[in-house]
Amino acid sequence: MSAPQDSLRLxxxxxxxxxxxxxxxxxxxxxxxxxxxxxxxxxxxxxxxEHQAAARLAAGLCPAGAIxxxxxxxxxx
Amino acid sequence: xxxxxxxxxxxESAPTLPTDRRSGCPFDPPAELTALADRxxxxxxxxxxxxxxxxTGHAAARAVLADPRFSSRYExxxxxxxxAGLEEGLPPAQTxxxxxxxAPEHTRYRRLLTGRFTVRRMRQLTERVQELTAECLDAMxxxxxxxxxxxxxxxxxxxxxxxxxxxxxxxxxxxxQSRVATLFDQTADEQAKGEAYTGLLxxxxxxxxxxxxxxxxxxxxxxxxxxxxxxxxxxxxxxxLAAGLDTTANMLALGTYALLSNPDQxxxxxxxxxxxxQAVEELLRYLSVADPIPRAALEDVEVAGVLVKAGETVxxxxxxxxxxxxxxxxxxxxxxxxSATGHLAFxxxxxxxxxxQLARVEMTVAFPALFAxxxxxxxxxxxxxxxLRDRANIYGVxxxxxxxxxxxxxx
Ligand code: HEM
Ligand code: SF4
Numbered sequence: 001m002s003a004p005q006d007s008l009r010l011x012x013x014x015x016x017x018x019x020x021x022x023x024x025x026x027x028x029x030x031x032x033x034x035x036x037x038x039x040x041x042x043x044x045x046x047x048x049x050e051h052q053a054a055a056r057l058a059a060g061l062c063p064a065g066a067i068x069x070x071x072x073x074x075x076x077x
Numbered sequence: 078x079x080x081x082x083x084x085x086x087x088x089e090s091a092p093t094l095p096t097d098r099r100s101g102c103p104f105d106p107p108a109e110l111t112a113l114a115d116r117x118x119x120x121x122x123x124x125x126x127x128x129x130x131x132x133t134g135h136a137a138a139r140a141v142l143a144d145p146r147f148s149s150r151y152e153x154x155x156x157x158x159x160x161a162g163l164e165e166g167l168p169p170a171q172t173x174x175x176x177x178x179x180a181p182e183h184t185r186y187r188r189l190l191t192g193r194f195t196v197r198r199m200r201q202l203t204e205r206v207q208e209l210t211a212e213c214l215d216a217m218x219x220x221x222x223x224x225x226x227x228x229x230x231x232x233x234x235x236x237x238x239x240x241x242x243x244x245x246x247x248x249x250x251x252x253x254q255s256r257v258a259t260l261f262d263q264t265a266d267e268q269a270k271g272e273a274y275t276g277l278l279x280x281x282x283x284x285x286x287x288x289x290x291x292x293x294x295x296x297x298x299x300x301x302x303x304x305x306x307x308x309x310x311x312x313x314x315x316x317x318l319a320a321g322l323d324t325t326a327n328m329l330a331l332g333t334y335a336l337l338s339n340p341d342q343x344x345x346x347x348x349x350x351x352x353x354x355q356a357v358e359e360l361l362r363y364l365s366v367a368d369p370i371p372r373a374a375l376e377d378v379e380v381a382g383v384l385v386k387a388g389e390t391v392x393x394x395x396x397x398x399x400x401x402x403x404x405x406x407x408x409x410x411x412x413x414x415x416s417a418t419g420h421l422a423f424x425x426x427x428x429x430x431x432x433x434q435l436a437r438v439e440m441t442v443a444f445p446a447l448f449a450x451x452x453x454x455x456x457x458x459x460x461x462x463x464x465l466r467d468r469a470n471i472y473g474v475x476x477x478x479x480x481x482x483x484x485x486x487x488x
Contacts, residue, residue, distance in 0.1 A: 018191070019187065021195055025437075035198070
């Protein structure tokens with residue numbers, strides 16, 4: 001069954017970010033870090049379908065809880 | 078209802094932290110610790126009689142490390158193992174020691190550093206790590222066909238790299254290497270550790286003063302342009318130097334020992350060097366050398382259905398958490414093909430390892446290079462004779478005698 005994932009929307013909180021780079025490591029197409037403070041930068045606020053799984057994984061791995069995922073099927077895995 | 082035994086009940090039955098691994102596999106947590114992992118969080122008796130907690134479940138460990146209500150300040154913690162000279166309790170973090178601070182002091186230091194350790198910046202060092210690795214392998218090969226892998230390879234590769242990054246002359250290593258070793262040695266008493274730390278700080282401070290006067294192209298020089306004092310810079314530099322010297326080195330040596338002990342896994346890595354990145358994550362999980370991580374509750378917090386009271390210490394056993402079968406099926410198997418993502422070997426939360434992307438690059442380069450250079454690498458002693466660092470803050474081997482078939486040089 002395919003879920004309506006097109007609407008996956010990401011939000012990052014740079015105040016919470018610990019600059020650990022788990023996101024840029026896990027989903028480099030979606031997240032980056034700035035060169036000054038190493039804090040998260042969102043390259044794709046609404047990731048393309050092929051990057052959505054990695055983006056969700058990165059959100060789950062973030063040590064600081066700085067990445068939130070909003071989508072109608074946010075509870076589906 | 079949260080499970081909450083009375084204080085007296087808890088004190089009576091609480092175990093102490095098991096640390097003895099001698100009876101079992103050198104890569105597994107102590108058997109007595111695994112036996113305590115039947116509950117995610119349980120009572121633990123500390124060296125001074127404090128009755129706190131031990132977290133062994135992956136979800137519970139992660140929850141504690143992610144929660145700012147659990148403090149990293151040493152002076153609020155009780156130690157699970159007796160520490161000579163510290164019967165009065167742990168002293169607070171010294172200036173610049175980022176590991177023992179909470180927000181906002183912690184955040185201030187961390188923000189000055191994270192930009193220097195990003196995924197992109199560390200990947201840019203790949204070529205340099207390859208060069209340094211090749212140099213170490215050349216020297217090892219020339220001196221062969223036997224070596225102590227720790228001193229010939231595992232220590233110099235990360236040491237050369239962190240020295241270059243920070244701008245610390247590697248040639249002066251007799252001024253810092255043994256001091257760092259003392260800091261991580263659990264058998265060293267507090268006076269010896271204090272002297273080692275003071276010596277390390279004085280050394281880094283000298284460097285900082287020199288770099289302020291005459292900046293070079295390195296991290297310490299760059300940090301002199303921030304508002305950090307010389308004392309703060311010496312503290313931060315000392316922590317970075319110590320962390321850079323004695324962490325990856327243990328992963329490289331213990332990881333090599335683990336791979337040599339699991340020939341099918343080593344063959345898989347040799348057959349497919351592209352597996353290196355994943356292999357490194359699995360070795361990090363399987364070995365979890367930086368263990369345990371302590372925290373102190375600042376207020377009452379419920380974790381895994383248990384109420385941790387303000388003032389109580391929680392010892393997070395990373396080794397146990399990274400062997401939690403609910404998170405990693407068949408956890409005691411080293412399986413380079415599994416997804417070890419989500420392991421806690423670099424910690425979790427605001428203090429998650431600052432140097433992790435550097436360590437990843439170092440290991441992803443160094444392991445395949447070692448096994449490519451020495452296809453016949455094997456232990457030069459029976460496996461049970463490899464001396465273990467079971468009394469150090471970072472687990473590993475004290476030495477790893479190895480040998481290999483030397484290629485006949487054509488006449
Ligand atoms: C494989 C090697 C490594 C392992 C297993 C490791 C493990 C860890 C762990 C578990 C923590 C968290 C401690 C806590 O939460 O209290 C940590 C923090 C830290 N690590 Fe690493 N580390 C490694 C390599 C490095 C390297 C190469 C550096 C050098 C720059 C480094 C620098 C640091 C620093 C500065 C912190 C403190 C961060 C903070 O408190 O915000 N580590 N490391
Ligand atoms: S994983 Fe989280 S803490 Fe780390 S850089 Fe990304 S957003 Fe920041």
